[in-house]
Amino acid sequence: GEDVEQSLFLSVREGDSSVINCTYTDSSSTYLYWYKQEPGAGLQLLTYIFSNMDMKQDQRLTVLLNKKDKHLSLRIADTQTGDSAIYFCAETFSGGYNKLIFGAGTRLAVHP
Amino acid sequence: NAGVMQNPRHLVRRRGQEARLRCSPMKGHSHVYWYRQLPEEGLKFMVYLQKENIIDESGMPKERFSAEFPKEGPSILRIQQVVRGDSAAYFCASSPTSGGRSTDTQYFGPGTRLTVL
Numbered sequence: 298g299e300d301v302e303q304s305l306f307l308s309v310r311e312g313d314s315s316v317i318n319c320t321y322t323d324s325s326s327t328y329l330y331w332y333k334q335e336p337g338a339g340l341q342l343l344t345y346i347f348s349n350m351d352m353k354q355d356q357r358l359t360v361l362l363n364k365k366d367k368h369l370s371l372r373i374a375d376t377q378t379g380d381s382a383i384y385f386c387a388e389t390f391s392g393g394y395n396k397l398i399f400g401a402g403t404r405l406a407v408h409p
Numbered sequence: 410n411a412g413v414m415q416n417p418r419h420l421v422r423r424r425g426q427e428a429r430l431r432c433s434p435m436k437g438h439s440h441v442y443w444y445r446q447l448p449e450e451g452l453k454f455m456v457y458l459q460k461e462n463i464i465d466e467s468g469m470p471k472e473r474f475s476a477e478f479p480k481e482g483p484s485i486l487r488i489q490q491v492v493r494g495d496s497a498a499y500f501c502a503s504s505p506t507s508g509g510r511s512t513d514t515q516y517f518g519p520g521t522r523l524t525v526l
Contacts, residue, residue: 301451328513339500340452340517385451395504395513396442396465399451 303386303400309407315373317403319386324367330387330397331360331371340385343371373405381407411436413503413518414483421524422491430486430521434503441484442515443469443476446498458484491525498522 300322309315321329327348332340346353346360346369353360359372373380383402390396414433422428434441439460444452454468458478469476473491478484488495499522502515 330514332517337522339519340502342514342516345514389513390454395440395506395515396454396457397444397452397502397515398454399444401451 301386301388301398301400303384303403305401305403307403307405309376309405311376311378311407311409313376315371315376315380315405315407317371317373317384317386317405319369319371319400321367321369321386321388321398323388323390323398324364328389328395329360329362329369330389331358332385332387334383334385334402336382343384376405376407378407378409381405413501413516415501415518415521417521418519419522419524421526423526424492425490428488428491428495428523430488430499430501430523431483432486432501432503432518433483434501435505435516438503438505438516440504440506441478442502442504443484443486444500444502446500446520448497452500455486488523491523493525496523496525 303319328345330345331343333343334340344355346362357374361370383404385402386400387397416431441458443455446452456469456476457465473489475487498520500520502517504513504515
């Protein structure tokens with residue numbers, strides 16, 4: 298079946314690294330995505346990784362993919378208060394088009 | 410290049426009324442997706458449309474909900490005879506392609522927050 302799981306909360310100190318984890322079930326997903334949602338706002342695409350990659354780095358963001366364990370993580374270096382938001386992991390539906398299956402979201406709180 | 414536009418941003422309806430939510434995809438995008446987000450939850454897929462065609466409506470309730478994406482104009486999500494349980498944020502996303510390519514990436518609108526009194 299299709300299921301994406303994330304831990305619900307993460308609290309970090311400003312300047313530290315944040316690591317948000319996600320597990321998914323559909324091994325035939327081609328792309329996996331990370332979206333950010335600030336309060337009352339829509340979803341902002343942060344980054345995505347193709348399923349044949351292990352790692353992708355984009356400035357302060359590092360995505361790690363362990364396809365064997367179906368585990369995806371997002372690392373935010375030097376976390377800032379502006380990074381406080383809900384982070385959603387999403388996998389693509391394997392049925393031939395790009396329907397997204399979302400996790401419930403991880404609420405990241407950054408404190409001084 | 411304007412992003413995905415949705416209107417209205419907030420919509421209040423009384424039980425039994427109709428709600429019409431509009432979505433204009435990004436320029437050049439012919440694939441539209443609607444998702445619903447209940448409070449404190451993730452987004453759930455509702456329907457996927459291409460111009461004038463519904464491709465997959467497996468996530469949409471069988472009754473009271475309908476969607477269209479006409480040749481001209483925005484995509485419309487219509488909810489008839491709304492009930493309190495329909496209160497949620499409804500997000501539209503668009504992509505230029507949809508079939509296992511990097512250009513399938515979906516870009517989301519700001520959402521319409523529907524409140525049913």
